[in-house]
Amino acid sequence: MEKKQTIKQYCHQFRLGGIYNQIDQLVSAAEAAGIGYLEYTVNLLKTEAVHRDYNDTQKRLKTAQLPRSSDLNLFQCKNDSGLSKARLNQLRELNWLDQVYNILLTGPSGTGKSMLAAGLCADAVQKGYKAYFRDMEGLINMFKMKDFSASAKIEYKRLSKAHLIVIDDLMSFPIEKNHAVSFF
Template identity: 45%
Template sequence: MSQYIPQIKKHATRLRLSGIGSNITNLLLEAQNDAPSYDEFVFKLFSHEVKEREAKQQLLRMKLARLPVNHDLEQYDHSFTSGLNPTQLNQLRELNWLDQCYNIMLTGPSGTGKTYISAGLGFDAVQRGYKAYFRNISDILSTLRLKDVSQNAAKEFKRLAEAQLIIIDDVMTLPVNREDGNRFFVFINQVYETTSFIITTNKSPAEWARSLDDETLATALLDRFLYKCQLIQLKGKSYRMQNRKTIFENEKN
């Protein structure tokens, strides 16, 4: 094999071409067997690097998205809920709404698939190369509180501020104090024109006002979320309760 390989690897490391550096031996062997033209070989060389980088970026996007374990919409069971039929779900999965900066608000009782659907759409977005993040409302509020005093929170805030899709789970499930509510509004007001949101909630607009203890603030938040938004009301029994797990054998739900 070529005496230049060690030096090629050093140069690749220096130039941060890890895909080429780690695979140069195999790439040269293939070239010896296939005898490509010079331009074809260079094309294959850099195509390999691009492919490796895209794979690493995909893994990083998935890690930062922090999706729940269950998010495969191919396995979504429509028999447990109503409000979103297979055709509508497939239309949402095309992500045209995301390109147009629309929001989705999923409402309904616990266990009707709000989190599952939102996480699945988030997974589709990550797979397509979008910057998408799944956070519950407590995560968001914690980041907003700490962004000026914590480096990790500052990095997280920057990610969220530059996101193309933010999924916020369980909005207004618990009361939010006025200071946190104001921080949340300032953030949403900052990004809502350039970022799409998927909101899951089991609270009505009137209950948002009670959770925030501020009707004006609740109205302002809803105004921004609902300006360009598809509302989806899910109904049905809890999937988790219908498929309750047990440690005892032969015990029925």
């Protein structure tokens, strides 16, 4: 028991949260299976890697600021929307993102453009991309404030390193000419 406590202290010191939380189960499984040192070490490191990947994904999802309805598994492809199930699956593969293509979703209100865009953004985050969901008004305000506000400057730097920025409600409110020029 004292050795497990020592291991937990080292895990805390080295910030190995995955191993720290799972050490009891890992030791019990290793003892029951009679595995060797190398396999046990691999299991320890694999546990930590899974834990860190999960935490990293959760952090990116939070930073992306996705709306609640961003699960494309719930998206219904209708004949009148002009998007087939096959095309949706093709978009979800994110090849367009790897090939640095832009996508512009247009159509009447209520057809699911925002949900589709948010879902593609969520898929990108899940696959490890730096993807962000912002509305046009928030972006314009950030551009105005980036020279005066530390938080706006941080947001500007974050977005400048993004793989994907989803801009919701593009051109849905009037923009002054000088702000439009700086945006585009």
